Amino acid sequence: MTRPVPKPVRAAVIGAGAIGTTVIGALRAGRLPGVEPVGFVNDRRTGDLGLPQISLAEAMERADVIVECAGQTVIAQSGPTILDHGVDLLVTSVGALCDPEVAAALDAAGPGRYLITSGAVGGLDILTAAAAQAPFDRVSVTTVKLPETLVQPWMDEAAADRLRRTAEPVEIFRGNAAEATRLFPRSLNVAATVGWGVGDIGLVEVRLLGDPEAALTRHVIEAEGPCGSYRFEIANLPSAQNPRTSGVVPHAVLRSLGVLVGQPRGVI
Numbered sequence: 005m006t007r008p009v010p011k012p013v014r015a016a017v018i019g020a021g022a023i024g025t026t027v028i029g030a031l032r033a034g035r036l037p038g039v040e041p042v043g044f045v046n047d048r049r050t051g052d053l054g055l056p057q058i059s060l061a062e063a064m065e066r067a068d069v070i071v072e073c074a075g076q077t078v079i080a081q082s083g084p085t086i087l088d089h090g091v092d093l094l095v096t097s098v099g100a101l102c103d104p105e106v107a108a109a110l111d112a113a114g115p116g117r118y119l120i121t122s123g124a125v126g127g128l129d130i131l132t133a134a135a136a137q138a139p140f141d142r143v144s145v146t147t148v149k150l151p152e153t154l155v156q157p158w159m160d161e162a163a164a165d166r167l168r169r170t171a172e173p174v175e176i177f178r179g180n181a182a183e184a185t186r187l188f189p190r191s192l193n194v195a196a197t198v199g200w201g202v203g204d205i206g207l208v209e210v211r212l213l214g215d216p217e218a219a220l221t222r223h224v225i226e227a228e229g230p231c232g233s234y235r236f237e238i239a240n241l242p243s244a245q246n247p248r249t250s251g252v253v254p255h256a257v258l259r260s261l262g263v264l265v266g267q268p269r270g271v272i
């Protein structure tokens with residue numbers, strides 16, 4: 005007996021930057037069977053990406069799922085409206101969900117669902133499974149990135165300059181995941197994602213280091229609880245387009261989208 009061919013799922017992408025451009029290119033090339041790309045939304049005009057540039061309103065009318073690759077403000081400002089339209093939302097800017105008001109607004113919205121891509125991090129499958137058996141006692145994420153990628157608009161010029169010029173690794177932040185993603189909104193999505201994986205963002209202790217020798221972006225994830233003890237070390241090559249983002253992220257987004265639309269491959 006052959007399986008019936010499901011109706012294609014219509015997808016739009018918000019954000020045509022380092023992550024979004026690769027996602028848009030893969031969708032346009034038909035790399036995700038069962039997904040029909042309808043266009044992308046971007047706050048600036050872009051060059052020709054082979055799909056129509058549309059407004060958010062058009063994306064909500066035309067798509068069954070919107071893939072966010074734009075930034076935390078899009079999730080905070082438009083996430084609930086997208087879900088209320090009955091459109092699913094795949095979230096890449098996971099740090100947005102550390103704001104309890106944003107998370108509550110998304111939880112209250114629907115019938116669209118919001119789901120989170122694993123993004124730059126791995127090991128979430130077993131952390132989620134272990135947390136379902138019994139809550140963790142301790143979870144930490146240590147991230148090491150190139151110092152210049154960690155300069156923030158709220159830093160004064162002297163502090164930003166110290167960071168840009170440091171010849172040695174420096175600890176830039178130590179604290180909880182919510183504070184970490186507020187202060188470093190584009191750099192600590194991993195901590196937020198681990199928080200969602202273990203079901204308690206408040207549990208995640210974050211350490212952020214800037215290392216001028218960090219050719220790869222490193223994340224060490226450690227979790228201890230009644231189910232066991234877990235440690236993952238991930239070293240990703242930064243994206244050539246945006247050194248704040250790891251090159252693997254758009255491929256993780258595409259993998260997540262495949263699962264979301266019911267076309268998983270291999271390991272789920």
Ligand SMILES: NC(=O)c1ccc[n+]([C@@H]2O[C@H](COP(=O)([O-])OP(=O)(O)OC[C@H]3O[C@@H](n4cnc5c(N)ncnc54)[C@H](O)[C@@H]3O)[C@@H](O)[C@H]2O)c1
Nearest residue numbers: 019020021022023046047073074075097123124190193249
């Ligand atoms: N989950 C993860 O592991 C992970 C990893 C890396 C980056 N991220 C997050 O993904 C997001 C995108 O990363 P990137 O490296 O592609 O960034 P980028 O700056 O290269 O691209 C962002 C794009 O979104 C567009 N944009 C911004 N605000 C918009 C809005 N309101 N409406 C429409 N378009 C808008 C920008 O013009 C730009 O084209 C960031 O928020 C980043 O923090 C998540």
